[in-house]
Amino acid sequence: MQRSGDSRAGGLVVTYLISDALGSPMVGVHVTCRAGNAWAELSLPQAAQLVEHLRGSLEQAAGQQGAGDE
Numbered sequence: 001m002q003r004s005g006d007s008r009a010g011g012l013v014v015t016y017l018i019s020d021a022l023g024s025p026m027v028g029v030h031v032t033c034r035a036g037n038a039w040a041e042l043s044l045p046q047a048a049q050l051v052e053h054l055r056g057s058l059e060q061a062a063g064q065q066g067a068g069d070e
Contacts, residue, residue, distance in 0.1 A: 010034065 011033035
């Protein structure tokens with residue numbers, strides 16, 4: 001198991017790369033915040049889909065931030 005993530009005052013997001021005995025790796029995502037805790041084990045395609053959703057959210061937020069600068 002390989003862990004990556006940083007602890008912050010407002011919460012924590014940690015991802016784990018999990019290898020099982022059958023050889024199909026999973027990505028575990030653990031999130032804590034003031035609202036509560038969440039945990040998910042994702043297949044590699046599901047993790048890739050999550051990354052794409054997050055990338056889209058970041059691009060949208062950056063676009064909105066840039067629009068306010070004009």
